[in-house]
Amino acid sequence: MAKGVFFVAECRDGALRKVSFELASTARKLADQLGDEVGAILCGSGVESLASELAKYGADKVFVVDNPALEPYTTGAHAQAVAQVVKDNSPSILLCAASAQGKDLSAALVGKLATGMATDCTDLRIENGRLVAVRxxxxxxxxxxxxISSDPQMASLRPNVFPVVECAKAGQVVKVDVALGELKTKVVEVIKDTGGKIDVTEANIVISGGRGMKGPENFAILEELAALLGAAVGASRAAVDAGWRPQSDQVGQTGKVVSPNLYIACGISGAIQHLAGMSSSKYIVAINKDPEAPIFQKADYGVVDDLxxxxxxxxxxxxxxxx
Amino acid sequence: MNIIACVKQVPDTEAQIKVKADGSGIDEGGIKWVMNPYDEFGVEEALRLKEKFGGEVTIVCLGPARAMETIRTALAMGADKGIHIDDPALYEADSYATAEALAAAIKGLPYDIIFCGQRAIDDDSGQVGSILAELLGIPVVTMVTKLEVEGNSAKATRPIEGAQLVISTSLPCVITATKGLNEPRYASLPGIMKAKKKPVDIKNAAALGVSGASKAKVVKFVPPPARPPGKIICADDTPEGKAAELVKLLREEAKVI
Incomplete structure (x- = not known):
């Protein structure tokens, strides 16, 4: 019978990403309710030393697949490695991050494991011994x-939503050798975004501008405030379609869905497709000249004035x- | 070059989504149905490859009778033929069962590249393209914003947090399209006329040998949590006063800065 709550840790450039601790803490909470163990799956090259960090947040075991072919991340290699650990251990639950990499990996795993997954979850609970995923x-x-009626029941977790809770466990390292088959894709180039920009999906604070910004040059005032607050600068579809901001900054139904602690909408009227992408933010501020703008209906704090x-x-x- | 583009019909982005009183689904009354915007990028890219290399574009779509409209839209844009998978047993299919049906329809067809949208804007699952690739035993590159095809391989650019990856892949492969890949064309009037005569094959679950049995089920739909009413900050009615009051509230009341 399937047993155990497993999660796939995510690293980049030799370090665990914060969402890995959110996954570990969530897996721990679910495992405690089920009376199960938490297994972490850590894939990469030279990553074994990271296992103890996962133990700190509740991993009983850390399955380490260490192979030079796992760095940098490719879908094929990582999906094979994780699928092998899952098939060998038959966990009942498998959690992944709904990050760019995690979404890619988890969808490939659904195919490999022939199971079901709830994507981009914001809450998880156990009912009658089975997972209920809210998304x-x-x-x-x-x-x-x-x-999900099949095992493992898979869920990917929206980053920044689930709390990180320290809970030290043994974190026993289990080394796993996976014979990676032929790899059909390869990363040939990594182009880093300039200026160490924070992604809108990862920032605690997002300051977005819309049509009311009137032009690309005016985003400088948002960037100045963002730099002080450690915030990311986002944009509405109108601002992106006008060519003022890159696509990667777009918040909304045809862009990114964000849940920061604080979302500041500047010169954004609040089209339904934009509201859809940011209404799960903890606090919303709207700054807009038009008191009738729909964005004010979602705002915790509204300022009717010239941004x-x-x-x-x-x-x-x-x-x-x-x- | 043989290209397949998978499309889904979804509610327009401006649609208000109302949950049925019993939580069994959404109320489809008054919804305007459109081609999933991410699938549109896939169709457009397929057409551009056909224009460059020659060949044929086949549209594959799973959905009820109304989804035929979306297939016709793709044909009007310039695709050559369509396969419409229409069977009530598949309407509630999860990502895996959907990919199984698509794979069954695609198997046996010649293909070099299969396009899917990176996600459908209704269920937002973002799994079908990757599962389809797995079922067909071919590689996948997801969330692609730029594609260059050369001979038997392709280079695809995909954004991750804070960087862009350029990934080379062998063909055939699945590419999931996202915004930035291209600017989809509008169907021309002659295109719309021609589309009416283009062949669309309708298949049911039995013909494809799939059951539609789903592993992941949405057991309950709920409206989003209501937000408490907000405050309009008036302060002394000057921009300076409002800004000061706002920063104070964010610091002391919301404790978010």
């Missing part, structure tokens, strides 16, 4: 509760705060 659908216009006056003043205030 936004229609970019958050409604939510679905998903149950070109308010935002620079906010920057001054934040500078004062931060001394």
């Amino acid at each position: 936004p659908m229609y970019a958050g216009k409604c939510y679905g509760e998903v149950v 070109f006056k308010v935002v620079p003043e906010m920057t001054k205030e934040v500078k004062k705060l931060l001394g």
Whole structure:
């Protein structure tokens, strides 16, 4: 019988990403309810030393697949490695990150393991010994509760939503050798975005601009405030389609869905397709001249005024705060 | 070059989504149905490859009778023929069962590249392209914003957090398309006229040898959690005053900065 709550840890450039600890903590919580063990799956090259960090957040065992062919990440190699560990251990639950890499990997794993998965979950619970996964659908216009009849029951977790809780366990390292078959894809180039920009899906604070920004040059005022707050700068579809901002910054149903602690919408009216992408943010601020703008219906704090006056003043205030 | 583009019909992005009172699904009344925007990028890329290398573009779509409209749209854009998988047993199919049906329809056809949207904007699962690749035993590159095909291989660019990866892949392969790949064309009037005569093969589950049995099921649909009513910050009605009050509230009340 399938047993155990497993998760796939995600690393990049030799370090675990924060979502790996969110996965470990969530797996621990579910395993405690089921009276099961937590198994972490760690794939890469020279990654064994990271196992102890996963133990700190609740991993009883860490399955390490260490192979030079696993660095950098490719779908084929990682899916083979993880699938092997899963087939050898038959966990009842397998959690992945709904990050760029995790979404890619988890979807390939559903194919390899012939199972079901709830994507981009925002809540997980156990009912009658089975997983119930809560996830936004229609970019958050409604939510679905998903149950999976096959094992492992897979779920990918939206980054930044699940809490990180320390809970030291043994983290016994189990080395696994996987004979990787022929690999048909290869990373030939990595082009880093300039300026160490934070991705909108990973930032605790997102400051977005829309049509009301009036032009690409005016995003500088958002960037100045963002730099002070450690925030990412996002954009509405209108701003992206106008060519003011790159596609990777677009928040909404045809862009990225974000759940930061704080979302500041500047000059965004709040088209339903934008609201869908940000309404699960913890706090929402709207700054817009038009008091009738739909964005105010979603906002915790609304400022009806000219963003070109308010935002620079906010920057001054934040500078004062931060001394 | 033989190219397949998988498409799905979904509610328009401007659609209000209402959950049925019993939570069994969404209320489809008044919804305007369109081609999934991410699939449109796939169809457009398929057409551009056909224009460059010659060959044929086949549209594969799973959905009820109304989905024929989406197939015709793709044909009007310039695709050559379609396969419409229409069977009530498959309407509620999860990602795996959907990919099984698509794979069954595609197996036996010649193909060099299969395009899917990176996700459908209704269920937002983003799994079908990858499962399809696995079932057909071919590689997949997801979330592609740029594609260059050369001989028997292709180079695809995909964004990850903070970087772009350039990935080379052998053909045949599955490419899942995302925004940035291209600007989809509109169907021309002659295109729309021609599309009416292009062949569309309708297949049911039995013909494909699939059951549609799903492993993942949405057991309950719920509306999004309601947000408590917000505050409009008036302060002394100056931009300076409002900004100061806002920063104070974010710091002291919300504790987010």
